[in-house]
Amino acid sequence: MPNQSPVEQLHAEYARLHDQPPSTLTEDQRRSLTFYNGEMESRSAGEIPDTVPRDVANWIRNVFALEAFVRCQGRMPRENRRLPEGAISAVEKQRANSVRAQRRAFIAGRLSTYQARRLLCVPGFSFHPLEDVWQATRVAYADFTATQGAHRNFAAQTRPNGPSRGGPRKCALPTGAALCPQTGSRL
Structure with a gap:
């Protein structure tokens, strides 16, 4: 039917x-x-x-x-x-x-x-609602990078003098933290 x-x-x-x-x-x-x-x-x-x-x-x-x-x-x-x-x-x-x-x-x-x-x-x-949200965000990010090229640093574009003195910030996990194996393998 x-x-x-x-x-x-x-x-x-x-x-x-x-x-x-x-x-x-x-x-x-x-x-x-x-x-x-x-x-x-x-x-x-x-x-x-x-x-x-x-x-x-x-x-x-x-x-x-x-x-x-x-x-x-x-x-x-x-x-x-x-x-x-x-x-x-x-x-x-x-x-x-x-x-x-x-x-x-x-x-x-x-x-x-x-x-x-x-x-x-x-x-x-x-x-698994949190996993579903994570997957949707990952797919949206992949679509964004596919259409826009590589990851873009929007903060550097909004500052008149470019990025801060220390250069672009790097995102890192807190000391001693790690991604779960399933999440890490998808990145």
């Missing part, structure tokens, strides 16, 4: 998986189907039925609440301890805590494939 949303595409894929004989499924596929079936039952009944296991029901409630928050606010919940007390509502803190718990579960390998893919259907959700 053209123009299906990511959630609709995921549901269509798991509907086909649901029709396969259970003996042909892996453990992850069976676990994924538990979450898929719970979500489908919830959608058709308008609420989460008592037949859905408690952990599955809690997870579905959290995903639905996160989607509702993103739809209402147009962004992911903030998790910013630098803001003054009370700047973030209790509901937003609860959503942020839920997102943090899902990221930790993903890193620890406790999420089924369906859970991970379903979370990625939420607009703005990422399991």
